[in-house]
Amino acid sequence: MSVVVYLMRHGIAVDPAPGTSDADRALTAEGVRKTARVAAGLRQVGVKPDLVLSSPLRRAEETAHLVADELAVKAAVELYPPLAGGCPARDVIKGLRPYRAAREVLLVGHQPDLGALASYLLTGSENLAPLPFKKAGVAAIVVGGLPPRAAGMLDWFLTPGQLRAIAASGT
Numbered sequence: 225m226s227v228v229v230y231l232m233r234h235g236i237a238v239d240p241a242p243g244t245s246d247a248d249r250a251l252t253a254e255g256v257r258k259t260a261r262v263a264a265g266l267r268q269v270g271v272k273p274d275l276v277l278s279s280p281l282r283r284a285e286e287t288a289h290l291v292a293d294e295l296a297v298k299a300a301v302e303l304y305p306p307l308a309g310g311c312p313a314r315d316v317i318k319g320l321r322p323y324r325a326a327r328e329v330l331l332v333g334h335q336p337d338l339g340a341l342a343s344y345l346l347t348g349s350e351n352l353a354p355l356p357f358k359k360a361g362v363a364a365i366v367v368g369g370l371p372p373r374a375a376g377m378l379d380w381f382l383t384p385g386q387l388r389a390i391a392a393s394g395t
Contacts, residue, residue, distance in 0.1 A: 233357040235259035237283035263294035265387030273330040279307035288332040307333035313344035360384035
């Protein structure tokens with residue numbers, strides 16, 4: 225059984241400020257607007273995740289909820305601490321074992337960790353082919369199952385601008 229793993233970077237967030245926690249940084253109004261349009265683009269290209277796993281950092285969680293709402297995901301967004309950053313890709317992947325029945329899963333996290341995770345899914349190494357995710361950019365990687373035991377295949381990698389254009393065109 226093949227599984228599509230969607231990797232998505234969070235949308236545009238407020239800049240870090242002295243005295244505030246990085247974990248509490250929210251999406252900006254522009255980030256909310258643009259991420260909602262990206263989500264509409266994801267709907268247009270047929271993304272239908274069974275579940276959405278999000279980094280527990282606020283900007284990622286807000287992104288995950290915007291996308292889950294647009295895509296009418298039946299399951300609640302789940303916080304997945306390994307996506308918070310700094311966790312080796314192999315450990316992020318190993319933690320997906322409880323979700324092995326899923327056919328499509330959306331993981332919302334941060335750069336550079338998502339780029340390394342994409343490389344790991346595609347090559348078995350975090351460093352061979354890291355993808356340069358822009359804010360609200362998305363990659364679709366097809367793997368043999370969860371957790372994957374062999375290299376996956378990149379189905380597509382779209383920038384937020386491309387996804388917003390898809391949403392605007394209605395195709």
